[in-house]
Amino acid sequence: MLLADIVLIIHFMFVLFVVGSLPLIWIGAWMHLKFVRNRLFRFAHLAAILFVVGESLLGKVCPLTRWEHELREIESDQSFIQYWLHRVLYYDFPESVLTAIYGLFAMLVILTFKWVPPAIAEKSESKHQ
Numbered sequence: 001m002l003l004a005d006i007v008l009i010i011h012f013m014f015v016l017f018v019v020g021s022l023p024l025i026w027i028g029a030w031m032h033l034k035f036v037r038n039r040l041f042r043f044a045h046l047a048a049i050l051f052v053v054g055e056s057l058l059g060k061v062c063p064l065t066r067w068e069h070e071l072r073e074i075e076s077d078q079s080f081i082q083y084w085l086h087r088v089l090y091y092d093f094p095e096s097v098l099t100a101i102y103g104l105f106a107m108l109v110i111l112t113f114k115w116v117p118p119a120i121a122e123k124s125e126s127k128h129q
Contacts, residue, residue, distance in 0.1 A: 004071035011064040
C-alpha cells in the first residue's frame with residue numbers, strides 16, 4: 001500500500017503543478033514577481049500539460065495512474081491517502097470531455113506565454129581582455 005500511496009502522491013503533485021501553476025503565473029505577473037517569467041519553470045509547465053493532452057489524444061492511460069492501479073491490485077485495504085486523493089484526482093466523465101478540458105487548458109497555458117512571456121535569456125558577455 002505504501003508504494004501505491006507514494007505514486008498517488010506524486011501524481012497529485014504533478015496535477016497540482018499543472019493546474020496550480022497557471023493561476024500562480026497570472027497572480028505572479030499581476031504582483032510583478034520575477035519567478036513567473038522563469039523560462040525553465042514556464043517550459044516545464046507547458047511540457048507537462050502538452051504531455052497530458054498528447055496521451056489523452058492518443059487514448060493512453062497516464063503512466064502514474066497505470067502504475068498505481070497495478071500496485072493496488074495486490075492490496076486489499078484502502079488507505080486514508082488513497083481515499084481522499086482519489087476523490088480529488090479521478091472523475092467519472094467521458095474521455096472526450098476530459099480531452100476537451102485538457103486541450104482548452106493547454107491553450108490557456110500557450111496564450112499565457114503571449115500575455116505573460118518568459119524572460120528572454122540573457123547572453124553572457126565574454127571577457128576577452
